[in-house]
Structures are given as C-alpha cells and as structure tokens.
Amino acid sequence: MDAYRSMLLTAQPHSIVVLHACAHNPTGCDPTREQWAEIGRIMKERQLFPLFDAAYLGFNSGSVDEDAYAIRLFVNELEMEAAVAVSFAKNMGLYGERVGCTFLVTKTAEIAGNCESVMERLQRSEVSNPPAFGAKIASLILDDDKLTEMWYADLRTMCSRIRQMREALYRLLVENGAPGEWSHVVNQSGMFSFLGLPYDIVIKLRERYHIYMADNSRISLAGLNTSNVEYVAKAITESLQASEPATKGPAVTAML
Numbered sequence: 001m002d003a004y005r006s007m008l009l010t011a012q013p014h015s016i017v018v019l020h021a022c023a024h025n026p027t028g029c030d031p032t033r034e035q036w037a038e039i040g041r042i043m044k045e046r047q048l049f050p051l052f053d054a055a056y057l058g059f060n061s062g063s064v065d066e067d068a069y070a071i072r073l074f075v076n077e078l079e080m081e082a083a084v085a086v087s088f089a090k091n092m093g094l095y096g097e098r099v100g101c102t103f104l105v106t107k108t109a110e111i112a113g114n115c116e117s118v119m120e121r122l123q124r125s126e127v128s129n130p131p132a133f134g135a136k137i138a139s140l141i142l143d144d145d146k147l148t149e150m151w152y153a154d155l156r157t158m159c160s161r162i163r164q165m166r167e168a169l170y171r172l173l174v175e176n177g178a179p180g181e182w183s184h185v186v187n188q189s190g191m192f193s194f195l196g197l198p199y200d201i202v203i204k205l206r207e208r209y210h211i212y213m214a215d216n217s218r219i220s221l222a223g224l225n226t227s228n229v230e231y232v233a234k235a236i237t238e239s240l241q242a243s244e245p246a247t248k249g250p251a252v253t254a255m256l
C-alpha cells in the first residue's frame with residue numbers, strides 16, 4: 001500500500017490509473033474498503049482518472065453487486081468520472097466469444113455524447129464489427145430476470161468451488177509439511193493464487209509433474225478439482241523438499 005500510495009501521490013494529474021475492480025490478477029490481493037476509500041480520495045484530489053478493469057465480478061464474494069463495491073464508491077459516493085471495462089469471459093464462461101462492455105461515466109450529457117462519438121470511431125478503426133454471438137448470450141441472460149437469477153446462482157456455485165479448492169490446497173500443503181508458510185493461499189481471493197514459488201520450482205513442476213502455471217507461480221484455482229488437488233499439493237511439497245535450502249518455501253512478500 002505504501003508503494004501504491006506514493007505512485008498515486010506522484011502521478012501526473014489527469015493520468016489514467018488502471019484499477020482491478022475485484023479479484024486482482026495475478027496477486028489475488030484486493031484493497032480493503034478502507035484502502036479503496038483512501039485510493040479514491042487521493043485520486044479525486046489529484047485529478048487522476050480511474051479505469052476499472054472488471055473481469056471477475058462475482059468471483060470474490062459470489063455477488064456481482066458486492067464485487068462492484070469500488071466502482072460504486074468512486075462513481076456514486078466520490079462522484080468521479082470513470083471508465084469501466086467489464087468482461088463476461090470468465091463470469092459467464094464465454095472466454096472465446098470476446099464479450100464485455102465498456103461504460104464511461106461522465107459528468108454531463110454533452111461529455112457523454114462526445115465520448116460516444118470517439119468510441120464509435122475507435123471501434124470502427126480497431127475492430128470494425130465486434131463478434132456478436134457472446135454479446136447476444138449475455139444480453140439474453142441480463143434481459144431476463146429468471147435467467148439473471150440462474151446466472152447469479154451459478155456464480156455463487158463457481159465462487160464457492162474456487163474457495164473450496166483454495167482451502168483444500170492450503171490444508172494439503174500444510175498437512176504434507178510443504179516447506180514455508182502458506183497462509184497467503186487462503187488470504188488471497190478470486191480466481192487466482194499467487195503461490196510465491198521460485199522459478200526453478202515452477203519449471204520442475206512443469207517438466208517433472210506436468211503441472212503448468214505462469215512463470216511467476218500464479219495459478220488459476222479454477223484448474224483444481226477434487227481429483228487433482230492432492231497431486232498438485234504433493235508435487236509442490238516434493239519439489240520444495242528436494243530443492244536447495246536457498247530456494248525453499250514461498251517468497252510472496254519479495255515477489256509482490
């Protein structure tokens with residue numbers, strides 16, 4: 001938070017700051033409500049423009065509304081102009097369909113009209129016509145109360161399954177005696193876990209155990225299930241136990 005605050009305090013006025021609305025990728029670490037309040041206050045004072053990247057609404061708490069807390073804080077309470085880029089790739093399971101929605105919240109109707117014409121020009125030059133199939137599915141769901149309620153229920157299911165995997169991985173790492181301290185696995189939230197494994201362990205897991213994760217040891221918890229979580233925890237434990245003392249255990253603090 002200290003580094004984050006000092007970035008905000010020294011950024012040029014009118015800079016655009018990209019904020020992950022919830023379930024931060026890759027760290028799984030979100031600001032607390034108090035920290036959001038501070039971030040918003042500094043950004044408003046320093047005339048910084050918030051661009052919310054909202055790709056995981058519903059994946060933190062199971063509720064889209066709750067996970068939109070920071071967006072509402074900036075827009076409704078702090079009355080700031082903002083851009084919000086919402087993706088339905090993950091929370092509607094439409095990854096390959098390229099579906100999302102961009103909102104621009106402006107102070108006046110005139111600014112909104114100007115933004116719309118700029119967006120239309122950008123769209124024309126960037127993508128011409130966006131893919132429509134996923135967007136039709138998303139609007140079908142959101143235009144129908146019953147389907148929306150079913151989607152909310154699915155989100156709660158996905159969210160609780162991800163949380164169960166987070167807890168299972170943590171429990172198994174501790175039970176197996178994996179070297180290091182693992183509470184960050186359960187303290188993070190959302191779809192990702194930043195394990196904090198050294199690079200050589202990431203490579204060993206990939207080559208010897210066929211467990212694939214980003215080089216910085218970020219995993220998608222959605223890839224874990226009751227049939228493979230034990231294998232993954234055992235492989236991490238064995239790899240760490242067999243490694244040199246200098247590379248043992250998670251190094252999350254240093255990596256963040």
Ligand SMILES: Cc1ncc(COP(=O)(O)O)c(C=O)c1O
Nearest residue numbers: 020025053055087088089099100
């Ligand atoms: C924070 C964040 N924003 C956006 C995206 C991409 O969204 P889309 O697939 O809709 O482009 C991702 C990952 O895929 C992400 O992690």
